[in-house]
Amino acid sequence: MAYYDGLFNVLGLRTWCDANAGDSNLSMASLLAKTKPGTADDGPLFPFPSMDELHQACSSMPQSRDFTASVEAGFLEVKDVLKLVLDPLTQPLSWLLEMALTGFVSAPWWIIIPLLLLLVWYVTRSAAVTVFVTLSFVFLGFIDHLDAAFQTLAIIGVCTGICILIGVPVGIAMAKSNTFQKALIPLLDLLQTLPTFVYLIPLIFLFSVTEPKLYGIAIIVYAIVPVIRLTDLGIRLVDRDVIEAANAFGMSPRQKLFGVELPLALPNIMAGVNQTIMMSLAMVVIASLVSAPGLGVLVLRGIRNLELGVGLIAGLGIVLLAIILDRVSKAAIARVSSDQTEA
Amino acid sequence: MISDPKIQIRNLYKVFGTDPKSALRFVKDGMDKDKLLAEHGHVLGLNDISVDMQVGDITVVMGLSGSGKSTLIRHINRLIEPTDGKILIDGEDALLLGTEKLREKRRSDMSMVFQKFALLPHRTVIDNSALSLEVRGVEREKRKRAAARWLERVGLGGYENHYPYQLSGGMQQRVGIARALTSNSDIMLMDEAFSALDPLIRSDMQKLLLDLHVELKKTIIFITHDLDEALRLANHLVILKDGAVIQQGEPQEILLNPEDPYIEAFVSDINRARVLRVKSIMQKTVSQSIFAGDIDGEDNLESVIARSGGETEHVYRVTKNNEAIGQLEMKDVMRALVPRAASGPRSVA
């Protein structure tokens, strides 16, 4: 006697319901009832009318598992169309990742490390940061983690670059349109909280799991959100009086954007870039779960083999990279800001 | 009138809210600001404003906060769009201009100076000054030279490569003025340009403005809430209250003949002896032949009283460029020192 029997009887659906009687599997509750007749637990006093609960009263009602199965079936239906659209769109990402990885791994260390150090110096003009970066690379090289570190660096570099390339224009568009902002914010929330594997596994059905773009997408989807949000914020926060002056002197929207808004929003945008870099690094291990090379692979190996040391050291390597990139981008922000405010 | 006014504002209305057009109907039927806000949730910004601004004049729009003066000045370059009415600049209706044409007009015919300076913090003083030329596409060297000239003129020679944050308030506003001057526009809009400066600097800036005005003869629209400033600068004074024009005209006229108790209260604290000028209260005909002395039309009453040494029977001859233009009795000077009660609205000057 299921709780909601009466409901279906009253609605006159008894015959339709019983048409599929005996179709469903025996549940644990029924088995327990059989085992100890008379001592069975009737369950909660007033069960919620969920799909499974209603199914107990009426076998023709679909169960919750039918709902999830239909979502899966739906996805498989549209899969081929999605593939046709998404595959070529994301192919450049694969190429870039492959190029970056080959570049970083095949070039000898005595070319790459000096080049990176020069870049750090040019961006930060800070002796402290440059020395720190040098020591970090020396340490990583000494413990044979240099190749893995470079692979991770290559992946982060490409993904962050794309995040900025896409994220800043989207942020600008959001800043210019309240409707667009309202529409996009829930999407951004979704991107940051949706468990990665939930959309990655279906993506494997679209592209081959051996494509670098799979982990590229995983990283970009998660890490792009801060730079979008902070570009939007940065532009909205530009002093209204300055914007008014720009309008009063007849600046066109393009002149305003490049001459006033972007330069003044730059500190906030750089903060967004800094956060994007940090979040990309946070995704390194998950990226390795979908075949990304680098320090993440070492972490996973350590976890799976219970080689605690391996996992810890590789993890610390990721932290070291994070600190390097954080210091470098913060120094760059400071240089940009100092032009605009009291020294 | 030899020529048409440079700027003609005709029956300008501005209502703020979600449906200004329908709220406007109530206003035109006579609803006042408070009632409109309470019953319809709309704010009445400007109520049937009609002002003529002559070419080469400094027109000062004065009022307390909420009077609509900042709203009014922003209608001239359409930073705010009106709900109803016309604005004619050089005879053509500014409200009919398309986006591109409006931008053109803003670039070449109008410039603005702001209360909080509104300089671009990431650009040097000279780049800020050259802004309107940059917007017009003038090439770099040429515009820097023009900007340097004007920076020199406002007294900032040598500060070209400084950044705004390195300058004091007064100096930053000079950059703002240089920026407006570099644009070479006929019309200069100044929104409480000196209100954020301390009194001594303010006085210097007012003097600078008057000197530039004599030199350049631009049409200047100046917003302020300070009566002293208004009286010092204005050729034509417009007084606003709650979005409507209470009185407008020659400043001395308004002082002598306030039309509204509001204005009476406004001017009551003025040092009339210092502000009122001989030419405003003199008799325009010379009917006597014996005078205690010659005084200039631009002299203020204070100097005349000092000159007379306390004698109340003296009569002075008023001259301009050594030509007699009228006479002034000390009796009239005494009478002018006492504020007259409001005599009711008169026709628009």
Next chain:
Amino acid sequence: MKTITKKARHLGLAASTGLALSFAAGSAQASDCGEVSITEMDWGSAIIVTQVAKFLLEQGYGCTVQVVPSASTPALASVSETGEPDIITEVWTNSAPAYIPLKEDGKIKELTEVLSDGGVEGLFIPEYLAEAHPELTTIAGVLANPDLVGNRMHNCPVGWTCQVVASQLAVAGGFEAAGVEDFVHGSGETLAASIGSAYSSQEPWFGYYWSPSTVLGKYPMVQVELGAHDPSVHSCNADKECPNPTLQSWPSSVVTTVVTDTFEASHPAETDLMRNLSFSNKMMNGLLGWQDANKATGEEAAVYFLSSQSDVWATWINDAARENLAALLQ
């Protein structure tokens, strides 16, 4: 009206159950079983094993069973350091390198092979591929036609023992030179998803998997002949430093049930049950097949087994338990 009656009935039952249980506690069992913790791994056969064990322990032996979702490596680590959980189910010893040292230390007691035929590990191709190209059912055929299998061997993730073995086999068989890339997956999920993806588009696939498993239950695969198994060379294959591996098939994987030494001492009757609890591959595959055909959960598959194959599990339990479960054994 119905609610009130039900509520009264509920209270009445609770009272009578309490009385009955206190009687039972006093009479049948000499000692109260108490709380028992048992792992539940997240693949198909493991869920069934745990649910069957849980039912028998609770209804037959009066234990309060706490099910701990887990995976082999952390479970073994936990046992070695904390002595919890009490029972670890379905340890695939080929894939758990921590197992041997723990067994040798005596911290864990190997009770039985819960999958009595052992697990099957190997290299597989989809059934549709085997039907279209029968030559691909031997490794020689695969290496001769690398394009037909997609030029790739899908290897298990780094950290699984099977990855070392499969990579060594690739070296021994010269896969790389023949045009078959050794692609190490990042996780078991992507390995499984790659099979699903290939199946949904009927694309080529070639790589490692094991049976019994939900994936192989859902997507029929055919094993590729690698050559007879020689145990003496397998240890070289399982060592990634070993320079000369041999191309051959995997040994049958021993899948065991394990209990802690303290549990064995304190719960002899329950340990006996876990010792007896075991499924042949035929039985387990049958259950997994039934589960997929009926879109059932693992719990429902366990229920199906318990209600339809009582002759099998009746031999696992002791007399006291048989009394408690009399209602089901008719």
